[in-house]
Amino acid sequence: xxxxxxxxRRVLLxxxxxxxxxxxxxxITNLSSGRMGYAIARAARQAGAEVTLVxxxxxxxxxxxxxxxxxxxALDMHGVVMARAAASDIFIGVAAVADYRVANAAEHxxxxxxxxxxxxxxxxxPDILAEVAAMPGAxxxxxxxxxxxxxxxxxxxxxxxxxxxxxAGNLIQDGFGGDDNRLVLFDxxxxxxxxxxxxxxxxxxxxxxxxxxxGNL
Ligand code: PMT
Numbered sequence: 575x576x577x578x579x580x581x582x583r584r585v586l587l588x589x590x591x592x593x594x595x596x597x598x599x600x601x602i603t604n605l606s607s608g609r610m611g612y613a614i615a616r617a618a619r620q621a622g623a624e625v626t627l628v629x630x631x632x633x634x635x636x637x638x639x640x641x642x643x644x645x646x647x648a649l650d651m652h653g654v655v656m657a658r659a660a661a662s663d664i665f666i667g668v669a670a671v672a673d674y675r676v677a678n679a680a681e682h683x684x685x686x687x688x689x690x691x692x693x694x695x696x697x698x699x700p701d702i703l704a705e706v707a708a709m710p711g712a713x714x715x716x717x718x719x720x721x722x723x724x725x726x727x728x729x730x731x732x733x734x735x736x737x738x739x740x741x742a743g744n745l746i747q748d749g750f751g752g753d754d755n756r757l758v759l760f761d762x763x764x765x766x767x768x769x770x771x772x773x774x775x776x777x778x779x780x781x782x783x784x785x786x787x788x789g790n791l
């Protein structure tokens with residue numbers, strides 16, 4: 575990692591899944607482990623940045639020297655990120671945020687014998703990354719796209735829809751869980767496939783790419 579290429583920069587990032595409650599003990603979530611986002615938080619810290627990591631429920635320890643804020647739902651994550659985004663130079667959305675939450679979450683545990691099969695109604699969650707990117711004086715915004723096919727097409731479409739300068743694409747079978755990944759970076763200059771590697775190695779390459787695009791390297 576180019577030594578201290580983000581010295582003094584403030585990096586805000588999200589990692590892990592979100593958990594959308596159905597009742598006090600049940601919910602909708604996904605298999606993100608948080609490893610990719612935590613590796614990027616460590617790499618940004620090693621590059622000299624001041625790092626705030628907004629993390630969904632994961633079983634990982636807070637990286638050394640990083641401010642970590644634990645959240646549960648997409649709405650919680652949205653609130654914490656929006657309160658801090660204006661004071662950040664770089665925002666990286668690594669979290670697998672639930673697109674929908676349960677509109678009719680129950681205050682008490684759902685009981686099996688009461689009124690048949692429960693119906694779960696969904697409502698759309700705010701798009702945290704798109705909202706940050708649309709702020710006046712927005713930080714440099716980086717997204718992630720996990721796809722099961724058509725990686726380039728879908729990742730580019732997300733980059734354009736969310737109006738962000740850089741998105742890192744990965745295939746679900748490569749990226750979710752596990753210590754290794756394969757990333758393709760898409761920016762205004764085209765696509766940059768990175769060799770398959772550990773999430774730690776890829777995180778450092780991503781941080782260097784961000785440092786170059788933001789004129790810090
Ligand atoms: O945690 P790991 O097990 O290491 O796995 C890492 C990962 C595969 C989860 C990660 O590398 C990854 O790809 N994260 C993004 C997953 C995804 O597909 O996100 P998305 O397509 O739903 O969203 C695209 C982008 O918008 C992401 O940057 C996401 O953080 C952001 N987003 C999405 C929805 C929403 N409501 N708010 C957001 O900010």
